[in-house]
Amino acid sequence: MTNERRVLVHPNRAALAASVAARFITTTVDILHEQGEVNVVLAGGSVAMEVLEAVNASAARDTIDWDLVTFWWGDERWVPKEHPDRNELQARTALLDHISVPAENIHPFAASDEGLDLEEAATSYAELLESRSIDGTQLPRFDITFLGVGPDGHVASLFPHLPGIREHDKSVLAVLNSPKPPLERLTLSRPALNTSRCIWMVLAGHDKASALGLALAGASRDEVPVAGIKGRRYTNFFVDQEAAAEVPENLTASTF
Ligand SMILES: O=C(O)[C@H](O)[C@@H](O)[C@H](O)[C@H](O)COP(=O)(O)O
Secondary structure, eight states: OOOOEEEEEESSHHHHHHHHHHHHHHHHHHHHHHHSOEEEEEOOSHHHHHHHHHHHHOTTGGGSOGGGEEEEESEEESSOTTOTTOHHHHHHHHTGGGSOOOGGGBOOOOOTTSSOOHHHHHHHHHHHHHHTOOTTOSSOOOOEEEEOBOTTOOBTTBOTTSGGGGOOSOSEEEESOOSSSSSOEEEEOHHHHTTOSEEEEEEOSGGGHHHHHHHHTTOOTTTSGGGGOOOSSEEEEEEETTGGGGSOGGGEEEOO
16 A cells, blocks of 8 residues: 555535545545544644535535544644634534534643643643553544645644754644744644544645645755655645646546
8 A cells, every 4th residue: 555645636625625525524434434433633724614614514424423533633823712713613613513523522722711831732732642642652543634734835833944844752832933823823743743544635726836836846844844744544635726736747636
């Protein structure tokens, strides 16, 4: 089994969200059949929310036994719990509030008004991850990890030319100087993300074309962090036609 990166091109943003949602439902059912539980890592960003909304709207939504699904986050903005920019709140509104997933299966990062400072929040998430780890690793077995990609090639809150992308020891990082507001964030590290069996990056719009093209052409992860992301078995870029504009033709598979 190879784990080459694959680019799947969709005609437009709506088709992209619907297709990734359908694939998420079938893949989750398959993994549940195989191993009886699934750990999903959620992303922030508008496309990721459209995917979750499409999962919620799908007639097949409840073919998943949500009791067996656990949700984590790849990153979070350091804002109060009820702030509209919080990735957790957006994911709850898009999907989690509408499904029968038990509250104890939902593991958001701490919020800025919950009594911890940023470093303590990073440590506490790392400890939580470790408490659910398998096989002596520091982490649960992440099955499906969603990631958005910024126009600068950032993934989660790992930004170009900042030290976070080079971190190789810690699983969770406090980010103090994000170039995109808010300045302070929490993020899984690159090695932690890369333990995932499937990494699904979802990109739409022409402003993503250059970052994706550079990543696939072999740019360094320091320059274009998405270049350093690779799942254990599958690394899929689900993209619309605009985001695919600079992908070499031999690397793309069209879904239409
Ligand atoms: O933390 C953030 O500020 C965003 O979540 C960001 O990282 C986002 O995931 C990408 O920029 C893709 O965003 P879109 O899906 O909106 O293009």
